[in-house]
Amino acid sequence: MELFEALGLNVKILLAQLVNFAVLLFVIYKFGYGPIMKVLNDRQNKIEKGIKDANEAKEKLVEIENKEKEVLAEARREAQEIIKKAQAIAEESKAEVVEITKQEAAKIMADTKKKIEQERAQIMSEVKGEISELIITATEKIIGKKMDAQEDKRLVEEIVGGIK
Amino acid sequence: MELEAAKMLGAGIAIGLGAIGPGIGEGIAASKALEAIGRNPEASGKIVPLMFVSMAIAESTAIYALVISLIILFG
Amino acid sequence: MELNISLAPDILFYIGSLPVTNTLIGSFVISVVIIAAMLLVKKRLKKDTPGKFQNLVEFLMSGSYDFVVSIIGSEKKAKKIFPLAFTLFIFILVANLATFIPGQAAVTFNREGESVAIFRAVMADYGMVFVMTMITVILVQIVAIAVHGPFGYMGKFFNFKSPLSFFLGLMDIVGELAKIVSLSFRLFGNIFAGEVLGSVMLFLAPFFVPLPFLFLGLLSAVVQAFVFAVLTVVFVKLASEIEEEELVEEASM
Numbered sequence: 408m409e410l411f412e413a414l415g416l417n418v419k420i421l422l423a424q425l426v427n428f429a430v431l432l433f434v435i436y437k438f439g440y441g442p443i444m445k446v447l448n449d450r451q452n453k454i455e456k457g458i459k460d461a462n463e464a465k466e467k468l469v470e471i472e473n474k475e476k477e478v479l480a481e482a483r484r485e486a487q488e489i490i491k492k493a494q495a496i497a498e499e500s501k502a503e504v505v506e507i508t509k510q511e512a513a514k515i516m517a518d519t520k521k522k523i524e525q526e527r528a529q530i531m532s533e534v535k536g537e538i539s540e541l542i543i544t545a546t547e548k549i550i551g552k553k554m555d556a557q558e559d560k561r562l563v564e565e566i567v568g569g570i571k
Numbered sequence: 572m573e574l575e576a577a578k579m580l581g582a583g584i585a586i587g588l589g590a591i592g593p594g595i596g597e598g599i600a601a602s603k604a605l606e607a608i609g610r611n612p613e614a615s616g617k618i619v620p621l622m623f624v625s626m627a628i629a630e631s632t633a634i635y636a637l638v639i640s641l642i643i644l645f646g
Numbered sequence: 647m648e649l650n651i652s653l654a655p656d657i658l659f660y661i662g663s664l665p666v667t668n669t670l671i672g673s674f675v676i677s678v679v680i681i682a683a684m685l686l687v688k689k690r691l692k693k694d695t696p697g698k699f700q701n702l703v704e705f706l707m708s709g710s711y712d713f714v715v716s717i718i719g720s721e722k723k724a725k726k727i728f729p730l731a732f733t734l735f736i737f738i739l740v741a742n743l744a745t746f747i748p749g750q751a752a753v754t755f756n757r758e759g760e761s762v763a764i765f766r767a768v769m770a771d772y773g774m775v776f777v778m779t780m781i782t783v784i785l786v787q788i789v790a791i792a793v794h795g796p797f798g799y800m801g802k803f804f805n806f807k808s809p810l811s812f813f814l815g816l817m818d819i820v821g822e823l824a825k826i827v828s829l830s831f832r833l834f835g836n837i838f839a840g841e842v843l844g845s846v847m848l849f850l851a852p853f854f855v856p857l858p859f860l861f862l863g864l865l866s867a868v869v870q871a872f873v874f875a876v877l878t879v880v881f882v883k884l885a886s887e888i889e890e891e892e893l894v895e896e897a898s899m
Contacts, residue, residue, distance in 0.1 A: 414645075414654055414772040419664045424673060424777045431677045431737060436729040438681075438688040443707050446691060620713065620872070624880065627873040631828040637835045638827055645653060 539563040582640035589636020596629040653838075655771040656762040658755055668755075668764055669771030676741050676768060710735065710875075717876065718883045727882050730785065734778060735875035741768035742837060742867030746860070769837040769870075772830070779830035782878045783822075790885035829877060836870045 542563050604622035608615045655667035687703050710732055715724040750765035768774055791799045805815040840863040847856040 414641075416773050416776065417665060420667060420670055420773050421777055423664065423670055424774050425781075427670075427673055427677055428733075428737070428774075428777060428781070431680060432730065432733045434681045434684055435733045435736070439684040439703070440707070440729045440732065442688055442691055443704060444711070447704060447708055617716075620876065623869055623873055624876050627832060627869075627877065630832060631824070634828050634831045634835055635824075638831050641653070 535567060539567055542566065578643050582643040585640040585643060586633075586636050589639070590633045593630050593633040596632075597626045600626050600629060653772075655766055655773070658762060658764065667771065667773075668762065668766045669768050669774060671764070672744070672766060672768040673741070673771075673774055676737065676744060680736060680740055706736075707732065713876075714879055717879050718886075723883070723886060727879055730781070731875045731879050734782075734878060735871050738769060738778075738833065738871035738874055739868065742871055743864075744768070745837075745841070746864060746867070767837050767841050769833055770841050772834050775830045775834045778874070779826055782829065782881065783826050785878075786825075786881045786885045787822075789882055793886050825881065829874070833870050833874050836866050840866055 539560070543559055546559075546563070600622055604618050607618050655669040657665045657667050658671065659666050683703075687700055690697065691700065711724065711728055714728050714731055715721060718724050718727065745765075745767040750763075753764045755762045755764050794802070803815045803819050805811040840859075843859055844856060844863060847859050
């Protein structure tokens with residue numbers, strides 16, 4: 408074929424080109440395609456894993472937040488309950504204290520009244536005694552004569568009773 | 572006419588006529604592809620490679636003409 | 647300055663009986679550059695904090711891997727075909743872009759009185775393209791045989807059920823052969839035509855006029871590398887798919 412000659416086709420050159428290309432293919436496959444694809448795949452896997460991890464972490468975070476909220480709500484509710492209870496207790500104890508205080512006050516009042524009564528009675532009797540003495544003395548002076556002690560006392564008492 | 576001159580003429584005519592069809596065909600392919608890109612610019616990444624491939628296939632006829640003219644000239 | 651267009655790569659010298667052409671050297675140099683880059687990446691491969699260069703390589707690789715997956719539709723198949731497709735892509739891309747390094751045309755080599763350019767676009771050598779195409783095509787055949795079984799695969803081409811299907815089977819053979827031609831000549835033709843166009847423009851008007859053609863060449867350099875790799879993937883995908891009719895046949899058998 409003259410065309411092949413004109414195109415410069417030569418079996419030896421073709422073989423040389425074939426070997427050349429085969430070596431090139433081998434090298435690219437061995438040192439280019441293989442490692443680079445591996446690196447790319449690794450990186451892709453890594454990125455995917457990273458994204459997955461991030462998503463998981465996010466989910467976990469949300470979960471934890473929810474839990475936190477729950478716990479917080481629980482705590483708040485409990486606190487509320489405790490406060491309520493405490494208030495109830497306080498209310499109760501207050502009433503009790505008031506009651507006790509009232510009772511005590513009443514007791515003190517009664518005591519005081521009694522004491523005052525007693526004192527008054529004492530004072531009264533003392534005053535009565537003194538007054539009767541006074542009256543006796545005065546009457547003695549006025550009347551000038553000492554009456555019979557018994558009669559005298561009766562008379563004074565009668566008068567004092569009239570005063571009273 | 573000498574044989575050499577006839578060969579030259581034949582080769583020129585062969586490649587010239589053979590290039591008409593693919594020329595028109597590639598023009599149609601390009602115009603349709605551009606139309607498609609104009610209608611849907613997001614798809615240009617898919618259209619352009621396909622356009623080149625189909626153009627290359629349409630070009631085959633011109634390449635046969637080229638081969639024939641080379642055979643006439645050198646064969 | 648003379649316009650020098652040659653379809654075949656120029657032979658620089660011989661090692662034993664092996665003719666060393668300028669594109670052979672070019673492909674070696676490009677392979678060495680890519681291999682060095684790969685070894686550099688491998689050596690400085692960091693797991694979590696990639697450097698700039700590693701980032702670029704990773705971006706290229708993961709992007710093209712995702713693209714291959716989107717074409718072929720399954721991770722398992724993509725893993726198998728990706729190294730070849732990626733190697734093809736990178737090799738063609740670097741080889742095509744290397745032609746845009748300025749000053750290459752000036753470097754010549756004097757062999758037996760005539761000056762020969764040392765640098766030539768690697769993909770403008772049909773031999774190199776042919777080798778890569780053959781790798782792809784043979785791989786496609788192997789995949790098809792592995793999927794359909796040797797007899798099922800041959801049955802696709804030699805079908806005696808009816809004259810029409812026999813004819814269609816023969817056309818399938820032509821189609822497989824045309825795959826070789828179209829896949830290889832697409833790349834070769836584009837790059838070679840780009841080179842010729844560039845040198846013609848440079849010959850006609852050295853300043854500014856070739857610039858648009860350079861831009862066009864830059865575009866086609868990337869696109870052709872992409873198309874070659876993608877077509878490889880597409881062919882493998884087509885070969886590895888079991889058609890529905892066959893599934894029905896298998897079920898009825």
